[in-house]
Amino acid sequence: MAESCRRLAADELKRELQRRVNCIVEDTDYSIEDTDEAMHCLSSLKDLKLRPTPPPEYLCPLSHQLMKDPVVLASGQTYDRPFIEKWLNKGSRTCPETKEVLPHSDLIPNLLMRKLISLWCNDHGIELPDKDHGIIPESDRYHFNSLLEILSYNDDVLEKMKAAKLVRILTKRFPPLRAFFEEDSVAVTKLLDPLMSGNVNDHPKLQEDLITTVLNISLHDPNKKLITTNPVVIPLLVESLKFGTLETRSNSAAALCTLSSLESNKCIIMKAGALEPLVKLMDEGPLLAMKDAAATIVSLGVVKENRSIAVFEGAVKVIMKKITDRILVDELLVLLAMLSSYDKPIEQMVKLDAVSCLLSIIKEDTSDKSKEHCIAILHTLCYNDRTRLQEMWRDESVNGTIANLARNGTTRAKRKAKEIVEQIDKYFSGAQTS
Secondary structure, X not given: OHHHXXXXXXXXXXXXXXXXXXXXXXXXXXXXXXXXXXXXXXXXXXXXXXXXXXXXXXXXXXXXXXXXXXXXXXXXXXXXHHHHHHHHHOOOOEOOOXXXXXXXXXXXXXXXXXXXXXXXXXXXXOOOXXXXXXXXXXXXHHHXXXXXXXXXXXXXXXXXXXXXHHHHHHHXXXXXXXXXXXXXXXXXXXXXXXXXXXXXXXXHHXXXXXXXXXXXXXXXXXXXXXXXXXXOHHHHHHHHHHOOOHHHHHHHHHHHHXXXXXXXXXXXXXXXXXXXXXXXXXXXXXXXXXXXXXXXXXXXXXXXXXXXXXXXXXXHHHHHHHHHOOOOHHHHHHHXXXXXXXXXXXXXXXXXXXXXXHHHHHHOOOOHHHHHHHHHHHHHHHHHOOOHHHHHHHHHXXXXXXXXXXXXXXXXXXXXXXXXXXXXXXXXXXXXXX
């Protein structure tokens, strides 16, 4: 989970960096703010790269962050005090991890864990976080709420734009503020109020800042359910996937990807019509947007019904075009392997010369994972369309691509490759006999 949070933070910084660099490169009248923000993103990315990953037991199961004030619950589980107190203050009387009913809500300081975390921080040159770090001061809470009030009730578009920009910056720079939306049930509706009247992209910059804020707050796990179950959010994200700047569309995809990590959200996102614009973004978008779109489709594809919709919307054709051009090969092969589970995508892959393309990727010096996905897809193809065996046999008789993978691939790749070789031998020995 810590590694996942780190990856999401890095992707968020890369998106912001890409936006700022585009402004600097394409606009002769770029601002000092653009250069400062670009430098801040680079510095933050460097810190992420160099920052050691804490042992998982030092992370709070609720916040997934290094614990500042570890306490033991009646269940014996350790949590960071502010987060477990918030859990208990909501009236919960079960342990978040074990789900057992608590005989009491007393919290006992875990002094040993505190000491171990302190030693780990000292060993890695990290300042031990203050116990109060991460708690929103009342003055900040008041200021933040006043910005949401401007977005919701002020009729001046310029004032709304200023407030939206500040909310975007604050939810990015100060992650504890993301929890504000968990505490205030109408905060998300206030945030998106400017997009609910008229066309969603009447004011592209305002739309971009608000959609990016949704992405920022979706990184806070407890927000994932309340954002998705709010009836205005997913439709607005899907509209912004269709109609918005490339950055707005990319950040909409990234927000949907983050939200779709919660199982109950997948069908809600699908029913809002997200798959069609996601496939389109995967086709048209810049690299990072394509990656976000593909990752979202993979996440939604856990639900089988969503796979058939993605295929209907043209996902197979887009993937084949991209991997033929060697664009995002690793990521798109994961999606292609997921989609190739029934007849329709297999028919499309055959028409798009998938066998030749996948064999050529295996021959190249690509990653073991890519080769594994390629051979898994070829395995599915030859078991569902035996005529493809002849094409594989022709390549095999000249290059021995599959036999080589059967000797040198990953465990899964070896198994799939051996089964294909056996099928080729069986098919052609049977043909010769007859």
